[in-house]
Amino acid sequence: MASDDGNRALAAxxxxxxxxxxxxxxxxxxxxxxxxxRQDAVREAQLASRDEIDNLKKTAEALRDTLDALRxxxxxxxxxxxxxGANECRQLRETAQELRDQLEAAxxxxxxxxxxxxxxYEEELRQLRETVLQAREQLDAxxxxxxxxxxxxxxxxxxxxxxxHETIQTLRDKLDAMSKDADVPT
Numbered sequence: 001m002a003s004d005d006g007n008r009a010l011a012a013x014x015x016x017x018x019x020x021x022x023x024x025x026x027x028x029x030x031x032x033x034x035x036x037x038r039q040d041a042v043r044e045a046q047l048a049s050r051d052e053i054d055n056l057k058k059t060a061e062a063l064r065d066t067l068d069a070l071r072x073x074x075x076x077x078x079x080x081x082x083x084x085g086a087n088e089c090r091q092l093r094e095t096a097q098e099l100r101d102q103l104e105a106a107x108x109x110x111x112x113x114x115x116x117x118x119x120x121y122e123e124e125l126r127q128l129r130e131t132v133l134q135a136r137e138q139l140d141a142x143x144x145x146x147x148x149x150x151x152x153x154x155x156x157x158x159x160x161x162x163x164x165h166e167t168i169q170t171l172r173d174k175l176d177a178m179s180k181d182a183d184v185p186t
Contacts, residue, residue, distance in 0.1 A: 082153050085135060085138060085153060085154075088131060088134075088135045089135070089160050089161070092128065092131060092132070092164050093160070093164070095124060095127075095131075096128075096164050096167050096168065096171075098124075099124060099167075099171055100167075100171065102121065103121075103171055103174060103175065103178075118179070121171070121172075121175065125168060128164070128168065132161050132165075136161075
Protein backbone atom coordinates (compact mmCIF):
# COMPACT_ATOMS: atom_id res chain seq x y z
CA MET A 1 0.00 0.00 0.00
CA ALA A 2 2.80 2.23 0.73
CA SER A 3 3.95 1.66 -2.77
CA ASP A 4 0.43 2.46 -4.08
CA ASP A 5 0.38 5.65 -2.09
CA GLY A 6 3.86 6.44 -3.37
CA ASN A 7 2.79 5.68 -6.93
CA ARG A 8 -0.27 7.83 -6.58
CA ALA A 9 1.74 10.63 -5.13
CA LEU A 10 4.27 10.21 -7.90
CA ALA A 11 1.48 10.15 -10.52
CA ALA A 12 -0.09 13.22 -8.92
CA UNK A 13 3.29 14.97 -8.93
CA UNK A 14 3.83 14.06 -12.59
CA UNK A 15 0.34 15.22 -13.40
CA UNK A 16 0.95 18.49 -11.58
CA UNK A 17 4.31 18.90 -13.37
CA UNK A 18 2.59 18.23 -16.71
CA UNK A 19 -0.11 20.80 -15.87
CA UNK A 20 2.53 23.30 -14.81
CA UNK A 21 4.43 22.66 -18.04
CA UNK A 22 1.24 23.13 -20.05
CA UNK A 23 0.50 26.33 -18.10
CA UNK A 24 4.04 27.53 -18.77
CA UNK A 25 3.64 26.66 -22.45
CA UNK A 26 0.28 28.52 -22.60
CA UNK A 27 1.81 31.53 -20.82
CA UNK A 28 4.73 31.48 -23.28
CA UNK A 29 2.26 31.49 -26.18
CA UNK A 30 0.34 34.37 -24.59
CA UNK A 31 3.58 36.27 -23.93
CA UNK A 32 4.71 35.67 -27.52
CA UNK A 33 1.32 36.78 -28.85
CA UNK A 34 1.48 39.90 -26.65
CA UNK A 35 5.02 40.63 -27.87
CA UNK A 36 3.89 40.31 -31.53
CA UNK A 37 0.88 42.49 -30.78
CA ARG A 38 3.11 45.18 -29.24
CA GLN A 39 5.58 44.95 -32.10
CA ASP A 40 2.69 45.39 -34.54
CA ALA A 41 1.44 48.40 -32.57
CA VAL A 42 4.97 49.87 -32.57
CA ARG A 43 5.27 49.27 -36.33
CA GLU A 44 1.88 50.88 -36.93
CA ALA A 45 2.87 53.86 -34.77
CA GLN A 46 6.17 54.15 -36.64
CA LEU A 47 4.39 54.00 -40.00
CA ALA A 48 1.87 56.60 -38.86
CA SER A 49 4.74 58.74 -37.59
CA ARG A 50 6.63 58.38 -40.90
CA ASP A 51 3.47 59.28 -42.83
CA GLU A 52 2.94 62.32 -40.65
CA ILE A 53 6.59 63.34 -41.04
CA ASP A 54 6.34 62.89 -44.82
CA ASN A 55 3.15 64.96 -44.88
CA LEU A 56 4.79 67.65 -42.75
CA LYS A 57 7.82 67.67 -45.05
CA LYS A 58 5.56 67.98 -48.09
CA THR A 59 3.61 70.76 -46.40
CA ALA A 60 6.83 72.58 -45.46
CA GLU A 61 8.09 72.21 -49.03
CA ALA A 62 4.81 73.52 -50.43
CA LEU A 63 4.92 76.46 -48.03
CA ARG A 64 8.54 77.11 -48.98
CA ASP A 65 7.60 77.04 -52.67
CA THR A 66 4.70 79.40 -52.02
CA LEU A 67 6.97 81.74 -50.07
CA ASP A 68 9.54 81.67 -52.89
CA ALA A 69 6.80 82.44 -55.41
CA LEU A 70 5.56 85.33 -53.28
CA ARG A 71 9.10 86.66 -52.97
CA UNK A 72 9.54 86.42 -56.73
CA UNK A 73 6.25 88.26 -57.28
CA UNK A 74 7.29 90.95 -54.80
CA UNK A 75 10.70 91.31 -56.45
CA UNK A 76 9.01 91.60 -59.83
CA UNK A 77 6.61 94.25 -58.48
CA UNK A 78 9.56 96.16 -57.01
CA UNK A 79 11.41 95.97 -60.32
CA UNK A 80 8.35 97.27 -62.15
CA UNK A 81 7.92 100.12 -59.67
CA UNK A 82 11.59 101.07 -60.02
CA UNK A 83 11.29 100.96 -63.82
CA UNK A 84 8.18 103.17 -63.69
CA GLY A 85 9.99 105.63 -61.41
CA ALA A 86 13.01 105.74 -63.72
CA ASN A 87 10.75 106.23 -66.73
CA GLU A 88 8.96 109.11 -65.03
CA CYS A 89 12.28 110.74 -64.15
CA ARG A 90 13.38 110.40 -67.76
CA GLN A 91 10.14 112.00 -68.86
CA LEU A 92 10.69 114.82 -66.38
CA ARG A 93 14.19 115.40 -67.74
CA GLU A 94 12.87 115.40 -71.29
CA THR A 95 10.11 117.82 -70.31
CA ALA A 96 12.66 120.09 -68.63
CA GLN A 97 14.78 120.01 -71.79
CA GLU A 98 11.71 120.85 -73.86
CA LEU A 99 11.04 123.80 -71.55
CA ARG A 100 14.60 125.03 -72.01
CA ASP A 101 14.20 124.80 -75.77
CA GLN A 102 10.89 126.61 -75.63
CA LEU A 103 12.41 129.34 -73.46
CA GLU A 104 15.18 129.94 -75.99
CA ALA A 105 12.65 130.06 -78.82
CA ALA A 106 10.47 132.44 -76.84
CA UNK A 107 13.39 134.81 -76.27
CA UNK A 108 14.18 134.83 -80.00
CA UNK A 109 10.58 135.45 -81.07
CA UNK A 110 9.92 138.39 -78.79
CA UNK A 111 7.45 139.47 -76.14
CA UNK A 112 4.29 138.03 -77.76
CA UNK A 113 5.91 134.65 -78.09
CA UNK A 114 7.15 134.91 -74.50
CA UNK A 115 3.57 135.37 -73.33
CA UNK A 116 2.37 132.35 -75.28
CA UNK A 117 5.34 130.33 -74.04
CA UNK A 118 4.64 131.45 -70.49
CA UNK A 119 1.08 130.10 -70.74
CA UNK A 120 2.41 126.83 -72.13
CA TYR A 121 5.10 126.79 -69.46
CA GLU A 122 2.59 127.26 -66.65
CA GLU A 123 0.49 124.37 -67.94
CA GLU A 124 3.50 122.13 -68.29
CA LEU A 125 4.69 123.22 -64.85
CA ARG A 126 1.32 122.21 -63.42
CA GLN A 127 1.62 118.87 -65.21
CA LEU A 128 5.17 118.46 -63.94
CA ARG A 129 4.02 119.15 -60.40
CA GLU A 130 1.26 116.57 -60.81
CA THR A 131 3.76 114.14 -62.28
CA VAL A 132 6.20 114.83 -59.44
CA LEU A 133 3.39 114.37 -56.91
CA GLN A 134 2.38 111.09 -58.55
CA ALA A 135 6.02 109.99 -58.60
CA ARG A 136 6.33 110.81 -54.90
CA GLU A 137 3.14 108.91 -54.10
CA GLN A 138 4.33 105.90 -56.07
CA LEU A 139 7.76 106.06 -54.44
CA ASP A 140 6.11 106.30 -51.01
CA ALA A 141 3.97 103.25 -51.84
CA UNK A 142 7.06 101.35 -52.96
CA UNK A 143 8.89 102.40 -49.79
CA UNK A 144 5.99 101.10 -47.68
CA UNK A 145 6.61 97.64 -49.12
CA UNK A 146 9.69 97.68 -46.94
CA UNK A 147 12.24 97.16 -49.68
CA UNK A 148 15.66 98.51 -48.71
CA UNK A 149 16.66 98.56 -52.35
CA UNK A 150 14.04 101.20 -53.07
CA UNK A 151 15.41 103.58 -50.43
CA UNK A 152 18.50 104.18 -52.53
CA UNK A 153 16.47 104.62 -55.72
CA UNK A 154 14.07 106.97 -53.93
CA UNK A 155 16.88 109.24 -52.76
CA UNK A 156 18.19 109.29 -56.31
CA UNK A 157 14.77 110.18 -57.71
CA UNK A 158 14.26 112.90 -55.13
CA UNK A 159 17.62 114.40 -56.01
CA UNK A 160 16.65 114.39 -59.69
CA UNK A 161 13.27 115.91 -58.84
CA UNK A 162 15.01 118.56 -56.72
CA UNK A 163 17.31 119.31 -59.64
CA UNK A 164 14.30 119.56 -61.91
CA HIS A 165 12.62 121.95 -59.48
CA GLU A 166 15.78 124.01 -59.40
CA THR A 167 15.87 123.95 -63.20
CA ILE A 168 12.22 124.95 -63.32
CA GLN A 169 12.85 127.77 -60.86
CA THR A 170 15.80 128.92 -62.97
CA LEU A 171 13.65 128.83 -66.09
CA ARG A 172 10.91 130.71 -64.27
CA ASP A 173 13.40 133.35 -63.18
CA LYS A 174 14.62 133.66 -66.77
CA LEU A 175 11.05 134.02 -67.99
CA ASP A 176 10.35 136.68 -65.38
CA ALA A 177 13.53 138.50 -66.37
CA MET A 178 12.57 138.28 -70.04
CA SER A 179 9.09 139.57 -69.24
CA LYS A 180 10.56 142.50 -67.31
CA ASP A 181 12.95 143.18 -70.19
CA ALA A 182 10.04 143.07 -72.61
CA ASP A 183 7.98 145.44 -70.42
CA VAL A 184 10.80 148.02 -70.14
CA PRO A 185 10.41 150.57 -72.97
CA THR A 186 13.45 150.81 -75.21
